Amino acid sequence: xxxxxxxxxxxxxxxxxxxxxxxxxxxxxxxxxxxxxxxxxxxxxxxxxxxxxxxxxxxxxxxxxxxxxxxxxxxxxxxxxxxxxxxxxxxxxxxxxxxxxxxxxxxxxxxxxxxxxxxxxxxxxxxxxxxxxxxxxxxxxxxxxxxxxxxxxxxxxxxxxxxxxxxxxxxxxxxxxxxxxxxxxxxxxxxxxxxxxxxxxxxxxxxxxxxxxxxxxxxxxxxxxxxxxxxxxxxxxxxxxxxx
Amino acid sequence: xxxxxxxxxxxxxxxxxxxxxxxxxxxxxxxxxxxxxxxxxxxxxxxxxxxxxxxxxxxxxxxxxxxxxxxxxxxxxxxxxxxxxxxxxxxxxxxxxxxxxxxxxxxxxxxxxxxxxxxxxxxxxxxxxxxxxxxxxxxxxxxxxxxxxxxxxxxxxxxxxxxxxxxxxxxxxxxxxxxxxxxxxxxxxxxxxxxxxxxxxxxxxxxxxxxxxxxxxxxxxxxxxxxxxxxxxxxxxxxxxxxxxxxxxxxxxxxxxxxxxxxxxxxxxxxxxxxxxxxxxxxxxxxxxxxxxxxxxxxxxxxxxxxxxxxxxxxxxxxxxxxxxxxxxxxxxxxxxxxxxxxxxxxxxxxxxxxxxxxxxxxxxxxxxxxxxxxxxxxxxxxxxxxxxxxxxxxxxxxxx
Numbered sequence: 001x002x003x004x005x006x007x008x009x010x011x012x013x014x015x016x017x018x019x020x021x022x023x024x025x026x027x028x029x030x031x032x033x034x035x036x037x038x039x040x041x042x043x044x045x046x047x048x049x050x051x052x053x054x055x056x057x058x059x060x061x062x063x064x065x066x067x068x069x070x071x072x073x074x075x076x077x078x079x080x081x082x083x084x085x086x087x088x089x090x091x092x093x094x095x096x097x098x099x100x101x102x103x104x105x106x107x108x109x110x111x112x113x114x115x116x117x118x119x120x121x122x123x124x125x126x127x128x129x130x131x132x133x134x135x136x137x138x139x140x141x142x143x144x145x146x147x148x149x150x151x152x153x154x155x156x157x158x159x160x161x162x163x164x165x166x167x168x169x170x171x172x173x174x175x176x177x178x179x180x181x182x183x184x185x186x187x188x189x190x191x192x193x194x195x196x197x198x199x200x201x202x203x204x205x206x207x208x209x210x211x212x213x214x215x216x217x218x219x220x221x222x223x224x225x226x227x228x229x230x231x232x233x234x235x236x237x238x239x240x241x242x243x244x
Numbered sequence: 245x246x247x248x249x250x251x252x253x254x255x256x257x258x259x260x261x262x263x264x265x266x267x268x269x270x271x272x273x274x275x276x277x278x279x280x281x282x283x284x285x286x287x288x289x290x291x292x293x294x295x296x297x298x299x300x301x302x303x304x305x306x307x308x309x310x311x312x313x314x315x316x317x318x319x320x321x322x323x324x325x326x327x328x329x330x331x332x333x334x335x336x337x338x339x340x341x342x343x344x345x346x347x348x349x350x351x352x353x354x355x356x357x358x359x360x361x362x363x364x365x366x367x368x369x370x371x372x373x374x375x376x377x378x379x380x381x382x383x384x385x386x387x388x389x390x391x392x393x394x395x396x397x398x399x400x401x402x403x404x405x406x407x408x409x410x411x412x413x414x415x416x417x418x419x420x421x422x423x424x425x426x427x428x429x430x431x432x433x434x435x436x437x438x439x440x441x442x443x444x445x446x447x448x449x450x451x452x453x454x455x456x457x458x459x460x461x462x463x464x465x466x467x468x469x470x471x472x473x474x475x476x477x478x479x480x481x482x483x484x485x486x487x488x489x490x491x492x493x494x495x496x497x498x499x500x501x502x503x504x505x506x507x508x509x510x511x512x513x514x515x516x517x518x519x520x521x522x523x524x525x526x527x528x529x530x531x532x533x534x535x536x537x538x539x540x541x542x543x544x545x546x547x548x549x550x551x552x553x554x555x556x557x558x559x560x561x562x563x564x565x566x567x568x569x570x571x572x573x574x575x576x577x578x579x580x581x582x583x584x585x586x587x588x589x590x591x592x593x594x595x596x597x598x599x600x601x602x603x604x605x606x607x608x609x610x611x612x613x614x615x616x617x618x619x620x621x622x623x624x625x626x627x628x629x630x631x632x633x634x635x636x637x638x639x640x641x642x643x644x645x
Contacts, residue, residue, distance in 0.1 A: 048477045051639055074479035083470020089262040090255070101251045102478035130262075146474065 001026050002047065002154050002185045007056035009042055009209075016042045018210045019056070024154070024185040029176060031200030031217070032189035035237055039209040040189040041080070044158045047187070048078040061153045061185075074103060077152035079160055084143035088132030092123060092142045095131060096149050103150035110149070117145040120178070121171055136163040144172060148179075155179055157188040161195055173199050193233050197226075205236045212236060245484045252480070252488025253495075256462055260496060269457060270496055274450040274503035279511040281442065286515060289375075296339065296375040300383075303329050305343045310352070310401070311362065312344070313409035314387050321383060333367040339376035341365045349401035352391045359388060390417055444601040445574040447504050447535060448594065452570050454500020455493045455543040460559035462489045463550030472642070486547075486636045490629060493547050497539030505535055527604045530614055534604075537621040538597050542570070544628035551635050554644050574598050582606040590616045593624060 002024040009017040017039045024030045032040045045051045047058060049069040058065040061075040079085075086095050093114060100110030118124045121141040131139060144160055157176070161169045176199055179186055190196050196203060197217060205213040213236055220229055260266045303326045304312050315321045326332035329341040345351070345361035352358045362384060367373040390408055398404045407413060466472035475485060505528075512523065523531065546563055553559035573594040580589070582603050590596045596617045603610055635641040 045473075048473075050473055050476060051643065070479055070481060073477055076477070078474075078477045080470065080473050080477075083473070085471050085474025087255075087259055087471060088469075089259050094255075094258070098251070098255045099474070099478055102248065102475070102480040104479055143474075150479070 001059075001061065002187065003059045004043075004047070005057050007043070007046055007053045007058060009039075009046060009051065010054045016209050017046070017053075020206075020209075020211055021056075022204055022211065022214055024187055026153075026185055027180055027183045028202065029180050029186045029188065029200045031196035031203045032187060032206060033193070033196050033203055033233060033237055034189070034206035038206045038237075040206055041158055042209075043206070044078060044080070044156050044187070044189070047154075047156055048076055049073055074150070075152055076154045076156055077147040077150065078156040078158070079144055079147040080158055084139045086131045086139060086143055086146065089130060091130055092127045092134075092145075095142060096146055099146050100149045105150055113149055113151065114145075117149065120175055121145055137165055137168040140164050141168060141171065144175070152184075154185045155187070157186070159190055160188055161190055161192060169195075193230055193237075197221075197229060197233070203233075205233070207237065245481065245487070248480045248484035249487035249491065252485050253491040256489060256492035257495060260458060260461070260492065266457070266496070270454050270500050271503050274446075274454065274500045275507045278443070278446045278504050278507040279514075281446075282508075282511045283515075285442075288371075292371050292375040296372065296379055300340070300376050300379055301338045302380070303332060303338045303341045305341075306346065309344050309346070310349050310391070310405045310408045311342070311387060313405050314390065314414075315383070317409040317414050318383065320379075329365075333365075333370065333373060336370060336372055339366070339370075339373045340380050342380075349404050352395050353398060353401055353404055355395060358391060362387075386417060386421060389421060390414070393417075440602065440605065441574065441578050443508060443605065444577075444598045445571055447501060447601060448538065448570055448574060448597060449567065450504045451497050451501040451535060451538040452542040452546070452567050455497030455539060456546045456560075456563040456567060458496040459493045459543060459546035459550040460553070460556050460563060462493060463547060464553040464559035465550075465556045467553075467642070468555045476642070482636050483633055486551075486629075486633050490543060490547055490632070493543035494540045497543045497546075498536050501535035501539050502532065505531055523604070524607075524609075527607070527609050530609055530611075531601070531604050533614065533618065534597060534600055537618050537625075540625050541593075541621045541628075542566075544625045544632065548628050548632040548635070551632050552641055552644075570594055577602065582608050585613070587616070591620060593620070596620060 004020055004022055007017055007020045008015070020039075020043060022030070032043070034040050042051065046053050047060065047065070049065060049072050052066070060072045063071040063075055065072055086092075087098070090098065096114045096117065097107070097110050100113065101107075105113065114127075118127050121144065123138065123141055123145070126134065126138060131142060134142070140160070140163060144157065147157070148155060155176075160172050160176075164172065173195065176186055176188065180201075188196075188200070200217055203213075203215055203217050204211055220232075224232065260270075297320075299320050299322055301322045301324050302315065304315060304323050306312065312323065315323050324332070324338050326338060329338070332338045333341060341364075343363040343365065345363075348358055348361035350356075351361055364380060364384065366377055387408075390413065391404075394404060394407050394413075398407060463472075466475065476482065509523075509528070545566065549562045549566065550559045553562060573592070577589075577595055577598040580599070580602070585599045585603065589599050590613055600610075600613050600617050603613060
């Protein structure tokens with residue numbers, strides 16, 4: 001479970017996040033939607049302890065963000081949006097084994113987990129090739145496997161579908177759904193309204209660092225047509241207002 | 245902590261050694277550059293010396309004296325007429341200009357002090373000119389010997405001039421006092437000048453440069469490639485990560501330094517007999533120890549700069565001056581005699597490294613000095629590491645961009 005309580009972040013004079021509060025239950029997928037610069041990535045970085053909030057706090061799987069950062073990091077798996085975060089001169093297997101070791105896994109457990117992930121994400125064919133030779137889609141699959149190699153209870157994926165073809169994208173979202181079935185708390189952001197709409201249980205819309213709407217996707221689906229939802233989301237994201 | 249640091253260290257080493265650039269710049273060039281430079285210097289010194297020995301071109305201030313006659317009687321001295329002696333020396337037309345007093349012959353005949361009547365001028369900026377000093381000094385001495393022995397047998401300056409150019413007399417004296425190059429002593433003097441400066445300089449340079457590209461790659465490079473966030477989001481604590489990176493940076497710097505020492509060893513082995521330098525086992529061991537700790541010192545300094553930098557480019561901008569600045573103490577200590585090395589010198593960063601390297605090559609290995617320098621180096625490493633570790637935990641530094 002992820003509990004975010006009134007998190008704010010100020011960079012010099014820029015207020016990147018303002019009093020952000022929401023929860024993600026176990027077995028729930030929360031989609032973060034917002035324009036570039038809305039504060040999605042900053043929020044992800046704060047939850048992953050990369051950045052310290054100016055105010056507010058959070059608990060991840062029962063661990064306090066500020067007082068137990070190492071425990072928090074062990075409980076989360078994060079994929080950062082713009083970068084895959086892989087070492088190009090290492091093979092996919094070596095990359096995964098490295099991050100597994102850093103998360104305290106034994107070689108035996110890591111090896112077993114890497115085989116599982118290779119089956120899930122379908123990268124057995126190139127697992128022993130150097131990452132530098134991979135396409136963006138191949139790298140993205142390894143990057144997601146890297147983020148979750150230690151089987152964390154909370155998964156943060158910042159634009160996991162960026163640069164992926166439809167087949168690779170489907171593999172990623174199938175995995176997100178599988179993780180939900182395994183009772184993980186998942187937050188993911190995407191530029192694709194369709195993917196957020198299709199795969200999240202709740203949606204958090206951020207505009208200029210503030211949450212302007214949190215809604216149940218399933219309820220909206222019952223209430224509005226697909227087109228109407230798209231219009232609502234578009235207005236929310238770009239104008240910060242809900243015009244139904 | 246140690247386990248995580250070792251995981252980071254082994255991963256970094258694997259990653260670095262797969263990079264061709266690291267292999268070429270960090271290992272191959274340090275291994276080959278120093279011996280190649282030393283062999284070239286040797287070759288060029290030997291060639292200059294041979295040229296100087298084959299024929300010396302000089303200008304003499306006046307022809308109406310016994311010294312001029314003496315010079316023309318020897319095939320390997322060519323007296324050249326020049327208008328501007330300074331320009332002729334600068335352009336290499338002559339190796340030396342010899343000003344002869346007009347009273348020299350009278351002084352010899354009248355048994356006065358004639359040794360001050362010859363003023364030999366060299367071009368100190370010309371290697372060729374400096375190489376000829378030894379042979380010119382030989383002929384000057386030969387001339388004095390002849391003058392000394394002939395003055396009893398002559399009654400006039402003219403008679404002296406005639407006798408001093410006599411081929412038989414010259415031949416006899418030369419047989420008695422043959423020219424020897426004392427196993428290339430002059431040559432060695434010159435090459436030792438280069439050796440004393442080059443070796444400490446190259447060792448320091450490669451300990452610094454060998455770790456600078458690695459430090460930049462493992463810190464600022466990770467920021468740039470986006471792998472640092474992934475690394476920092478793991479359960480590993482940041483001190484362990486930075487220890488692993490420091491070890492890898494030190495290892496690369498040490499490998500560059502050791503390759504330089506290895507290259508130097510190749511030079512010493514190949515040139516044994518012609519070089520005046522050699523190292524005993526303990527001197528070699530001391531050199532390795534100093535190389536290792538010097539690498540650690542530069543690794544810590546370079547990593548501190550790398551962690552602070554936003555990108556590899558910014559890191560290189562800061563690291564380049566470090567390499568240049570680190571060479572300044574090698575010039576500063578160049579004229580320093582081993583005997584005058586005192587405790588104060590052993591406390592100044594880099595100067596202390598050069599001092600002990602000089603002691604090693606001078607055969608004056610001092611374990612106390614080595615211990616003092618290693619102690620200081622460890623202190624600098626600890627200070628730099630504390631700063632790096634502090635910065636690595638600061639959000640404002642790690643995420644400066």
